Amino acid sequence: MNEDTPHQEDLFAGLEAILFAADAPVSILRLVRALNHPRNRVEDALCALGRRYAENDRGVELAELGGGWQLFTKRRFSRAVESALGQPPRNRTRLSAAALETLAIIAYRQPITRGEIEAIRGVDTSGTLASLAEHRLIEVSGRSESAGRPNLYSTTEGFLNFFGLRHLGELPQPGAEGEETSADRGTLRVAIDGPAGSGKSTVARLVASRLGLVYVDTGAFYRALTWLALERGTDFGDPAALVELARDAGLELEVEDHTARLLLEGSPVGAEIRSPRVTTAIQRVADLPPIRNLVNGRIRELAGRLPGGVVAEGRDIGTLLFPDTPHKFYLTASVAERARRRLEDHRARGEAVTLPELEAQIIERDRADSTRQYGALTRLPEALEINTTGMSIQEVVEAVIGGVELRLAERASDAPGTD
Numbered sequence: 001m002n003e004d005t006p007h008q009e010d011l012f013a014g015l016e017a018i019l020f021a022a023d024a025p026v027s028i029l030r031l032v033r034a035l036n037h038p039r040n041r042v043e044d045a046l047c048a049l050g051r052r053y054a055e056n057d058r059g060v061e062l063a064e065l066g067g068g069w070q071l072f073t074k075r076r077f078s079r080a081v082e083s084a085l086g087q088p089p090r091n092r093t094r095l096s097a098a099a100l101e102t103l104a105i106i107a108y109r110q111p112i113t114r115g116e117i118e119a120i121r122g123v124d125t126s127g128t129l130a131s132l133a134e135h136r137l138i139e140v141s142g143r144s145e146s147a148g149r150p151n152l153y154s155t156t157e158g159f160l161n162f163f164g165l166r167h168l169g170e171l172p173q174p175g176a177e178g179e180e181t182s183a184d185r186g187t188l189r190v191a192i193d194g195p196a197g198s199g200k201s202t203v204a205r206l207v208a209s210r211l212g213l214v215y216v217d218t219g220a221f222y223r224a225l226t227w228l229a230l231e232r233g234t235d236f237g238d239p240a241a242l243v244e245l246a247r248d249a250g251l252e253l254e255v256e257d258h259t260a261r262l263l264l265e266g267s268p269v270g271a272e273i274r275s276p277r278v279t280t281a282i283q284r285v286a287d288l289p290p291i292r293n294l295v296n297g298r299i300r301e302l303a304g305r306l307p308g309g310v311v312a313e314g315r316d317i318g319t320l321l322f323p324d325t326p327h328k329f330y331l332t333a334s335v336a337e338r339a340r341r342r343l344e345d346h347r348a349r350g351e352a353v354t355l356p357e358l359e360a361q362i363i364e365r366d367r368a369d370s371t372r373q374y375g376a377l378t379r380l381p382e383a384l385e386i387n388t389t390g391m392s393i394q395e396v397v398e399a400v401i402g403g404v405e406l407r408l409a410e411r412a413s414d415a416p417g418t419d
């Protein structure tokens with residue numbers, strides 16, 4: 001082997017430079033000539049690079065097709081767009097493959113900078129972005145790129161109309177199809193959604209302990225990030241700054257006694273994340289799709305490591321976090337009852353609030369939680385709805401466990417090989 005063999009990373013960089021610039025398959029001979037390295041070294045590097053792409057969460061994959069090597073948008077990204085397109089577009093505008101790929105990247109990761117889009121697609125996207133903006137499928141926000149803060153791209157109402165979607169939560173989940181599901185692995189994902197004060201957290205905690213699963217309070221993530229942003233004086237009107245804070249926040253989960261405890265920079269988060277100032281400011285954080293994707297990614301990571309499974313509660317558990325689980329529940333209760341429950345929590349913490357104040361806050365939170373563009377609180381038709389008004393906690397716990405058992409029994413009798 002050649003003494004001058006460069007470090008593998010240099011070879012990767014050379015391959016990427018050629019493959020990203022090419023718009024057609026590149027033959028192995030052309031790669032060998034351009035990189036000036038033995039064919040077997042280049043082939044090994046192509047395989048290693050392909051594995052790296054397959055394992056990371058970038059949107060590209062590398063494959064040999066039609067006599068050459070080429071980068072493709074990962075199947076899960078393109079499949080997601082194809083199935084979105086499966087519904088007849090509302091107008092006759094035709095979109096190129098490049099435009100569709102770019103739209104898919106923006107839809108799933110918005111708000112996103114042009115640099116991030118190009119890092120995924122690997123080509124200059126200025127023309128595509130301009131044409132998508134012209135068709136009013138995307139919009140640009142943020143300060144001018146020359147002022148040092150990159151522009152952020154997001155999809156518009158026009159995008160939803162074009163694909164016949166009511167909200168972004170209806171977009172198919174990349175990776176949802178064809179991947180191993182929790183049921184395949186024999187682990188449980190119990191998804192409990194519902195508005196504030198519907199009893200989700202108490203019930204989820206008890207269900208987890210009864211079924212030997214781990215309880216995950218997803219709202220704690222949004223609360224911890226909001227608290228951190230308030231502490232650091234982050235500008236809540238600057239989505240890019242909030243996303244950056246979330247990416248750097250060092251959020252971890254640690255399991256103790258059937259509960260996933262949230263750690264922020266290595267320390268458990270405290271009661272300060274439940275303070276009214278956090279609850280008031282939280283929507284700006286929870287509204288941001290990149291933050292939601294980051295939070296849900298962390299939780300899925302934890303869930304994947306647990307042999308038994310999890311009971312997660314929040315607003316987007318059945319729609320975004322675990323869309324494939326058959327164990328979906330939607331807890332509700334009247335506004336009056338939810339305000340009464342919250343009053344008891346506030347009194348226990350020595351905070352002075354009145355019932356009418358709490359009712360007004362609950363109505364406002366319901367509005368914010370159910371109207372956000374991505375991750376909105378949604379009553380899914382397949383979820384088992386439990387109106388907890390007038391029910392005891394124990395009754396609700398029994399209803400959830402009964403629902404889980406019923407679904408398990410249904411699935412067992414549907415399984416091939418059973419009568």
Ligand code: DC
Pocket residue numbers: 196197218219220222223282286313314315316317365369375
């Ligand atoms: O569940 P909680 O009251 O602690 O949630 C506080 C806020 O966090 C809620 O008003 C919206 C947001 N949240 C969310 O957007 N998605 C979740 N899965 C959980 C909470």
